[in-house]
Amino acid sequence: MESISTDQVSLTEIPVRRLHLGDLRDCLLLAIDRQWLPEEAKWRLLFEIGEAYGIDDPAGGLAGTVVLARYGPGLAAVSMVLVASRYARMGLGRRLMLHALEQARGATVFLTATRYGRGLYEKVGFETVGTVVTHTGNLAPRLEDLKDTGVRLAHRDDLETIIALDAHATGAPRTRLITRLFTFAERFRVAERDNVVVGFGAAWRNVDGVVVGPVIADGTGVAQGLIAELADGVHGQVRLDLDSRHAELTSWAVARGVSPAFSTALMVHGGPLPGRHDRLFAPVMLALG
Numbered sequence: 001m002e003s004i005s006t007d008q009v010s011l012t013e014i015p016v017r018r019l020h021l022g023d024l025r026d027c028l029l030l031a032i033d034r035q036w037l038p039e040e041a042k043w044r045l046l047f048e049i050g051e052a053y054g055i056d057d058p059a060g061g062l063a064g065t066v067v068l069a070r071y072g073p074g075l076a077a078v079s080m081v082l083v084a085s086r087y088a089r090m091g092l093g094r095r096l097m098l099h100a101l102e103q104a105r106g107a108t109v110f111l112t113a114t115r116y117g118r119g120l121y122e123k124v125g126f127e128t129v130g131t132v133v134t135h136t137g138n139l140a141p142r143l144e145d146l147k148d149t150g151v152r153l154a155h156r157d158d159l160e161t162i163i164a165l166d167a168h169a170t171g172a173p174r175t176r177l178i179t180r181l182f183t184f185a186e187r188f189r190v191a192e193r194d195n196v197v198v199g200f201g202a203a204w205r206n207v208d209g210v211v212v213g214p215v216i217a218d219g220t221g222v223a224q225g226l227i228a229e230l231a232d233g234v235h236g237q238v239r240l241d242l243d244s245r246h247a248e249l250t251s252w253a254v255a256r257g258v259s260p261a262f263s264t265a266l267m268v269h270g271g272p273l274p275g276r277h278d279r280l281f282a283p284v285m286l287a288l289g
């Protein structure tokens with residue numbers, strides 16, 4: 001690997017270090033440098049739920065970042081793989097990824113990759129197992145979508161049931177993340193059938209609109225009811241990250257006003273992914289699954 005000298009300091013000598021909330025501003029500046037939105041609420045959640053790592057830029061700020069979120073000992077998500085444009089193709093992305101994998105300590109690690117990151121992830125051993133298509137637009141549910149959905153507000157009393165449904169779908173305990181949705185999300189709902197909770201969903205506000213996710217349900221009909229209730233009356237853009245396997249749900253959502261914006265590859269290292277992914281209709285966000 002070529003040696004990079006910036007003001008006499010070689011970047012290869014600068015260690016990957018754990019980042020803290022005090023580094024948030026530099027993370028946002030790095031995101032802007034790569035034409036990503038400065039998604040402050042999202043980064044704050046990632047700092048809370050996960051572990052952020054970075055490489056300091058000798059010239060000030062951060063030269064690169066990566067976030068690892070663990071769900072118990074067996075599963076982890078990687079996100080926010082960013083390297084400052086001025087240090088592109090110098091090996092920092094690879095170092096950050098290898099650090100995250102080392103920290104994951106043998107867990108199955110997943111991520112969703114844009115076409116920019118895919119080559120790097122393949123090089124460090126990730127395999128593509130699916131496609132997620134991000135849909136955006138004004139999602140307007142029809143009257144019939146909101147009839148007899150069995151959807152109601154999620155209460156603290158539902159937490160144990162929701163965590164169990166989530167663990168069944170994702171194959172891992174995501175207790176902290178799911179608990180945090182009560183305050184992070186603008187809307188948090190459960191779907192009941194015969195007085196039994198068979199699904200749940202949330203919607204949260206990002207800088208460019210409202211993200212509907214997670215949506216976990218025992219079937220497409222329940223997922224549709226949840227999405228309809230979560231998107232009903234939302235002003236502005238709604239975003240839905242839909243696994244391409246959910247063709248019926250995708251057609252339903254498109255007929256209500258969203259359109260495909262871009263797609264990402266679902267990639268796994270040390271796989272296969274645990275859980276019942278047929279029940280996971282939308283992630284909390286791509287960064288967390």
Ligand SMILES: CC(C)(COP(=O)(O)OP(=O)(O)OC[C@H]1O[C@@H](n2cnc3c(N)ncnc32)[C@H](O)[C@@H]1OP(=O)(O)O)[C@@H](O)C(=O)NCCC(=O)NCCS
Binds near residue numbers: 088089
């Ligand atoms: C993707 C990104 C993190 C790569 O970081 P980097 O430090 O430039 O990557 P590295 O120098 O460590 O590259 C390691 C390998 O990854 C692959 N790779 C990296 N950038 C690539 C590109 N633009 N096109 C194709 N392959 C690429 C190559 O195989 C490369 O090895 P090589 O240079 O020996 O050919 C960086 O380009 C970036 O921050 N992009 C913007 C944000 C982004 O898209 N992040 C990924 C989201 S999923």
